[in-house]
Amino acid sequence: MVGRYTDATARFKALAHPVRLQILDMLRGGEVCVCHMEAALGKRQAYISQQLIVLRDAGLVESRKDGLSVYYRLVDEVVADLLETALGPVDDSAPQVLKTCPCPRCAEAVSEAASAK
Amino acid sequence: MVGRYTDATARFKALAHPVRLQILDMLRGGEVCVCHMEAALGKRQAYISQQLIVLRDAGLVESRKDGLSVYYRLVDEVVADLLETALGPVDDSAPQVLKTCPCPRCAEAVSEAASAK
DNA sequence: AGTCTATATTCAGTTTTTTGAATACGAAGA
DNA sequence: TCTTCGTATTCAAAAAACTGAATATAGACT
Numbered sequence: 138m139v140g141r142y143t144d145a146t147a148r149f150k151a152l153a154h155p156v157r158l159q160i161l162d163m164l165r166g167g168e169v170c171v172c173h174m175e176a177a178l179g180k181r182q183a184y185i186s187q188q189l190i191v192l193r194d195a196g197l198v199e200s201r202k203d204g205l206s207v208y209y210r211l212v213d214e215v216v217a218d219l220l221e222t223a224l225g226p227v228d229d230s231a232p233q234v235l236k237t238c239p240c241p242r243c244a245e246a247v248s249e250a251a252s253a254k
Numbered sequence: 255m256v257g258r259y260t261d262a263t264a265r266f267k268a269l270a271h272p273v274r275l276q277i278l279d280m281l282r283g284g285e286v287c288v289c290h291m292e293a294a295l296g297k298r299q300a301y302i303s304q305q306l307i308v309l310r311d312a313g314l315v316e317s318r319k320d321g322l323s324v325y326y327r328l329v330d331e332v333v334a335d336l337l338e339t340a341l342g343p344v345d346d347s348a349p350q351v352l353k354t355c356p357c358p359r360c361a362e363a364v365s366e367a368a369s370a371k
Numbered sequence: 372a373g374t375c376t377a378t379a380t381t382c383a384g385t386t387t388t389t390t391g392a393a394t395a396c397g398a399a400g401a
Numbered sequence: 402t403c404t405t406c407g408t409a410t411t412c413a414a415a416a417a418a419c420t421g422a423a424t425a426t427a428g429a430c431t
Contacts, residue, residue, distance in 0.1 A: 267388095271388095271389090298391080298392095300391080300392085300393090300394095301390075301391075304389095304390085304391095319398095321398080321399080322397090322398065322399070
């Protein structure tokens, strides 16, 4: 009963940061690799990694390793609900594939688009 | 489009504090005066007032003056929704009337209970 | 093994937040 | 008007978070 507020506090604290919110917003559309975030946000990789650690320590995101890339995703529906309430509905107008992202997923999509020309 | 995350950040920042969360949780049951919070939380009045200012500046609560007392309430449903998601359903097991609260509302209720003996 | 690539961690300087003490303000009653 | 009561504000010291630079790690490829 005593940790009820401190748990929620830790969660909100992690949410209270514009870059971290932006990352979480990206994750609403599904899992995303770090290089993707780097390309999309225009921030240094080390910086993004730092914020991801904060998010993971707060129990908001989980990660999965696939080859060289690490993919992050939201932990559960509670997180998604908080984002929905705070940010509104998911905006999927942002591109899912980025030319400057080196991960296999993006590289493949980009080369396919090029050969389809 | 640019202030989208900074707005939400400010809101989360105000939420990211155990005492402020506890105050907001109280307000889920309806408006509450400052002296009530003082009695319920066991914190000094000045401290509570500080936290209320933070909550008001973040646009989470509003206040109403009635005689000597000031009553606070949640601003809108968005705030209530965030609390619902983060804290779970409203817990109305806590006493609405406190013997150590000097506001008219509580004083009256306490004296009634005494005379009903 | 050596190298490259994607990601993670450490560290220190700077800025921001937190907290408590002291004090100010405004309304109501004597 | 003087006092009391409930609430608000100011201030400074302590604690915490932010940010950027440098560096470490782990896996894949040659």
